Amino acid sequence: MPDITLWFQDLLAGNVIFTPQTIGYYWDGLVTTTQLVFLSLVIGLVLAVPLAIGRSSGRRLISLPIYLFTYVFRGTPLLIQLYIIYYGVVFFDGIQETFLWPMLREAFYPALIAFTLNTAAYTTEIFRGAIKATARGEIEAARAYGMSKALMMRRIILPSAFRRALPAYGNEVIFMLHASAIASVVTLMDLTGAARFVYARFYAPFEAFLFVAAIYLCLTFTILYFFRWLEKRLLAHLRPQS
Template identity: 90%
Template sequence: MEWFNALLADNRIFTPNTIAFYWEGLVTTTQLVFLSLLVGLVLAVPLAIGRSSRHRWISLPIYVYTYVFRGTPLLIQLYIIYYGVVFFDGIQETFLWPMLREAFYPALIAFTLNTAAYTTEIFRGAIKATSRGEIEAARAYGMSPGLTMRRIILPSAFRRALPAYGNEVIFMLHASAIASVVTLMDLTGAARFVYARFYAPFEAFLFAAAIYLCLTFAILFFFRWLEKRLLAHLRPQSG
């Protein structure tokens, strides 16, 4: 870690003011990623159930939504939402305008819709992989389809989807770096500010990369711990 210590020793770059910018960017990045993942997860569960439906009038619109948002770049989606919202007639006279004119909320909408699409497909695959024996056992106990979904299918699907969903969380953290293109002062935006002020791209962006790396390791550690807790019954018992 000598390079990191040398990086921090650069007093020309890391003043209290610049550290405050990095801290503000870290808070903004954390809020953006956490809220988009939370709302996206809430949206993805019913969408995944609908996507697994045998009725095409339910599954087809959800398929189109996931296909569009998984098939186009997140950056393009962010641009469309951020710049396109002003083209809605009368939007500037509504109560939504004070929020939508701020960069954070269009970015939150774009990130939420994107992660909801990916999470929907992750959960749909996990739901489809549910053992037929589990469903038949639930029916034998007299469970209704809704109760079977809530008590049997969804908990089992969540455990199976956990590794893939952990990758989605990391992807969203890394993808959040593009939020700075719409003037949002996130972690990457803070690094751009330091670079523009001191003309030191190596130090500015390397420090931001180190913070992203620490966040990624924290997420990996959390999901590995969660997998061990939820999948403990699958590990072979000693003795």
């Protein structure tokens, strides 16, 4: 018990690993994690919207390739996808002579590609289910107004589907935040990578990983609060009036 008490006193006093240098490592890791997750979610969302529309199409020539894409990326571990993209990119003939090589040889961009494709696959299926759940009456009303398919998709189906998909998409955002911890296995200095570095340097696993876990926890609750606020704003018309 005295040892545990002294450990907590040292932890709170910042005498274990919380020096300006290590705080700098954590801050850089937080910035890297935020950039990776944010960019992958934004690009994945941009890709997922047209893919979800195509996936909902009755034409198999359009929907089948998208189905295969989502099947592969949802059916295989993200870690394996990251390894394949990070280590496999060098096997493309001539890639090292192209303008892409300065980016692809850095760990951040292969990780961004893997995360983007993975979240795009999951988000595509989330939006496809929301599009399919559009009330038949809404579609018939849009047709009665003489709307074209493109206009109906833009003004009726997609806004309605986005509201329905919001809770599931919020879970996907949190999943991507947590999954970003595996980026450190390809030498990316994210939050988990910073914790591993501090652990290796100071041999303080509890302090390093507990501190990073607290940061992830704060980020998770921030995302939860944001999506709950967004749901209240967008679904206010569904709440019973007092």
